[in-house]
Amino acid sequence: MSSQSWTGRARRATLEKFKPEDLLPEEQPAYVASWVYVFGVATIAALVMLIASGLVLTLNGPAWWHTSSVGHYVNSVHLWSVELFFVFMVVHLWGKFWMAAWRGRRLATWITGVVAFMASIMTAFTGYLIQTNFDSQWIASEAKDGFNSMGIGAYFNALNTGQAILLHVSLLPLALGGIVAWHIILVRRKGVVPPIDNDVTIEGSSK
Amino acid sequence: MMKVDPAKKWSGPMRPYDLVKEIVVAIVVIGLLACGLAALFSSPDEKAVTLKSWVTAAPADFAQVATGELAGTTGSAGYGAPYNTAAKGQHFGFIKLQDWAGVRIPINPANSFVVEPLLISNDATAIAAVNTWKAATADQRGKWANAYEGALTKAGDKTTLPDPNNSFGPVPAMIDGLSMMAASGALDGALLTSDSTLPTNFTKPMLFLADSDGYFGALATKQHLGGDQWGVMNETGSWPGQSWLWLFSFWYQIDPFKSSDNADTIIMLIMALLTLALMFLPLLPIIRRIPYKIPVHRLIWRNWYRSPASKQ
Numbered sequence: 001m002s003s004q005s006w007t008g009r010a011r012r013a014t015l016e017k018f019k020p021e022d023l024l025p026e027e028q029p030a031y032v033a034s035w036v037y038v039f040g041v042a043t044i045a046a047l048v049m050l051i052a053s054g055l056v057l058t059l060n061g062p063a064w065w066h067t068s069s070v071g072h073y074v075n076s077v078h079l080w081s082v083e084l085f086f087v088f089m090v091v092h093l094w095g096k097f098w099m100a101a102w103r104g105r106r107l108a109t110w111i112t113g114v115v116a117f118m119a120s121i122m123t124a125f126t127g128y129l130i131q132t133n134f135d136s137q138w139i140a141s142e143a144k145d146g147f148n149s150m151g152i153g154a155y156f157n158a159l160n161t162g163q164a165i166l167l168h169v170s171l172l173p174l175a176l177g178g179i180v181a182w183h184i185i186l187v188r189r190k191g192v193v194p195p196i197d198n199d200v201t202i203e204g205s206s207k
Numbered sequence: 208m209m210k211v212d213p214a215k216k217w218s219g220p221m222r223p224y225d226l227v228k229e230i231v232v233a234i235v236v237i238g239l240l241a242c243g244l245a246a247l248f249s250s251p252d253e254k255a256v257t258l259k260s261w262v263t264a265a266p267a268d269f270a271q272v273a274t275g276e277l278a279g280t281t282g283s284a285g286y287g288a289p290y291n292t293a294a295k296g297q298h299f300g301f302i303k304l305q306d307w308a309g310v311r312i313p314i315n316p317a318n319s320f321v322v323e324p325l326l327i328s329n330d331a332t333a334i335a336a337v338n339t340w341k342a343a344t345a346d347q348r349g350k351w352a353n354a355y356e357g358a359l360t361k362a363g364d365k366t367t368l369p370d371p372n373n374s375f376g377p378v379p380a381m382i383d384g385l386s387m388m389a390a391s392g393a394l395d396g397a398l399l400t401s402d403s404t405l406p407t408n409f410t411k412p413m414l415f416l417a418d419s420d421g422y423f424g425a426l427a428t429k430q431h432l433g434g435d436q437w438g439v440m441n442e443t444g445s446w447p448g449q450s451w452l453w454l455f456s457f458w459y460q461i462d463p464f465k466s467s468d469n470a471d472t473i474i475m476l477i478m479a480l481l482t483l484a485l486m487f488l489p490l491l492p493i494i495r496r497i498p499y500k501i502p503v504h505r506l507i508w509r510n511w512y513r514s515p516a517s518k519q
């Protein structure tokens with residue numbers, strides 16, 4: 001039965017757009033063989049570590065890590081995961097720039113990647129705000145001036161630790177997770193962009 | 208050389224690939240790396256400061272700043288939106304976002320940081336002084352507070368001064384009372400709980416603390432966190448901070464930004480513009496051609512370009 005129901009439309013717009021072998025492939029184009037490709041999956045792996053260590057930190061509250069050696073270690077894992085996450089993400093971004101990875105109607109993939117980068121920066125920033133130590137106090141006191149100067153300081157008040165905690169553990173990770181998922185789905189759906197010298201749409205690139 | 212349309216599904220040679228294995232291996236390797244780095248280098252945790260630690264470590268600075276709150280000369284007192292109407296705030300040309308947003312978190316530093324906390328203290332002398340303060344005209348209050356602030360600044364490291372000419376009015380008694388309240392820890396609680404009995408919002412004590420260059424600002428400078436020390440991307444100690452904010456931090460190091468009264472607005476607008484440029488980079492005429500002109504892609508795909516399959 002051909003359905004105009006919302007459910008039918010949703011199915012056709014999502015599930016029926018994908019073949020299982022595109023979502024979970026067992027082979028890739030022969031050109032997908034470079035260390036640059038490692039940094040995309042490394043970013044996701046670091047994100048998994050961030051979420052895992054972050055979830056452990058949530059179990060005992062934001063001040064736990066100041067008084068527990070285990071908590072301090074988990075906080076350290078969280079910190080180093082975020083450092084690795086950004087290193088991998090930036091290398092991935094640069095790699096995709098030099099590959100001109102937006103070719104072949106992949107503009108949305110590029111844009112979702114940049115939005116994920118920005119969402120990551122905001123998520124990390126709120127994480128720094130909720131350290132409940134001197135660093136977080138100083139960052140909050142400085143950052144408030146930036147947000148106030150843009151007229152948004154009353155809505156995102158860097159001095160309101162409770163607001164920063166909730167943003168860091170709920171809204172921002174959800175937004176980041178959603179945009180990363182969208183980004184990955186676009187990569188799987190569009191496939192990995194072919195090499196520039198093989199691109200028929202680029203004049204003079206094959207020499 | 209093989210030619211393909213990048214918008215179409217690849218129909219050339221393929222190679223074996225195991226997506227699930229790749230992600231599992233990546234999580235294990237990155238997980239071990241993160242755990243190893245955490246074990247080796249740990250993470251910084253410089254203890255938070257309080258109004259109590261401030262008055263204990265730098266009592267003269269506390270007295271000067273508290274008097275400045277009464278005189279209306281501190282950063283908070285002259286801030287503008289969203290706290291008060293003392294200034295128009297930062298702007299860029301006709302763009303006055305801070306002023307347009309209006310007062311959304313009303314705070315009168317003299318009342319919020321000094322007068323109201325003293326009124327809930329058990330210090331009869333300080334409460335009597337506050338009542339004298341409240342009964343006076345705004346002009347008289349200004350004269351007292353400015354005179355005492357000037358005298359304290361001139362005296363340097365004094366926390367209280369005699370008033371032989373009776374020019375300070377009730378201000379010395381108020382500041383003495385507030386200093387004692389802060390030393391006991393009661394002022395931290397008073398500012399924190401003034402709006403909620405179970406608070407998570409540190410706006411009032413943090414604004415007061417942030418008015419102190421001599422203590423709070425000095426601690427930050429010692430930890431190389433100052434705005435002109437690349438502080439936006441630094442961390443306490445020698446740990447890496449938010450290094451991804453390097454470009455944001457960069458603008459604060461150079462003129463005309465670092466000496467501008469509107470630096471925050473201008474830099475935030477620049478970064479917003481650059482973010483949009485990065486987002487829509489594939490549509491920017493010259494920049495989107497760079498990867499074709501500077502062939503880093505030859506390095507990235509060197510194995511593929513060497514293979515016979517790429518030339519078919």
